[in-house]
Amino acid sequence: DAGVIQSPRHEVTEMGQEVTLRCKPISGHNSLFWYRQTMMRGLELLIYFNNNVPIDDSGMPEDRFSAKMPNASFSTLKIQPSEPRDSAVYFCASSSGPWGGYTFGSGTRLTVV
């Protein structure tokens, strides 16, 4: 298995632009999580899906952030419009069952200038 695949690995964009981050979870994992990591706030859970359905999006910072999971093999996190304070590493993780931890993707480092 190729693991959790995230793209792009790095993204540099100008303030105000739309940014879309992508994630392909491990096949058979039915839970998917989006995290944001910054020096100041550490790892923050943004949203998670179970069987493609958003369960809790209380961690999404504001309406500029949205996430979708149209099928079991793909999820997106969109920021529109982006702001410099959105600069962070965004991780996607998937999970297979109640006793398992997460398998993380390699993360996307987003820089908004």
Place this chain on the structure above:
Amino acid sequence: AQTVTQSQPEMSVQEAETVTLSCTYDTSESDYYLFWYKQPPSRQMILVIRQEAYKQQNATENRFSVNFQKAAKSFSLKISDSQLGDAAMYFCAYGVYLNLNNAGNMLTFGGGTRLMVKP
């Protein structure tokens, strides 16, 4: 709400020596799971070891072992025979079972401990 606390922002250890990273958590649950993740400079999050709360025996994975004290809500990680490749951020995480169609754990992470290994 569950919280996970790692009180040591940074630790250092001499190569080949042993180091212990501390972690405490707060929960009212009786059934849960605990994890240690390693994040090297490559930023990849790697699962190091996990412990199920109902198991009294401490988990061990090669040079990595834990000291799980359920009553004290403590979950420390011991790294024996430290190697240069162990240098990384280490995150402690607490997980509860999501009773939703066999969903995975919801993990709460501590703030991390940066481990430096001196040659």
